[in-house]
Amino acid sequence: MKISTTIRFNSPDATDVARKIALSLKPDNLTNMETMIEEDQVSITIRTEKISSMIATVDDLLMNAKISEDIIKEVEEKDDL
Numbered sequence: 001m002k003i004s005t006t007i008r009f010n011s012p013d014a015t016d017v018a019r020k021i022a023l024s025l026k027p028d029n030l031t032n033m034e035t036m037i038e039e040d041q042v043s044i045t046i047r048t049e050k051i052s053s054m055i056a057t058v059d060d061l062l063m064n065a066k067i068s069e070d071i072i073k074e075v076e077e078k079d080d081l
Helices: 015-028 051-080
Strands: 003-009 033-037 042-048
Touching: 003 015, 003 051, 015 033, 015 042, 015 051, 042 051
Parallel strands: none
Antiparallel strands: 003 042, 033 042
């Protein structure tokens, strides 16, 4: 059985940050992952056969997205100094 999920980052105020996060995560994409970057949203689709693999992949992805967001904020704050 195939399982799939899509994580969407869609905030009019945060489109640029979501795009940067998605681009920073894209090099780690496995063959079962697809990143779509559009004007008003970013989405990452994951397909797998095991629910445990899905949970682990989503967990890793969200942890890395949080780290990316923190780095982007830090860099932008330093640019404002």
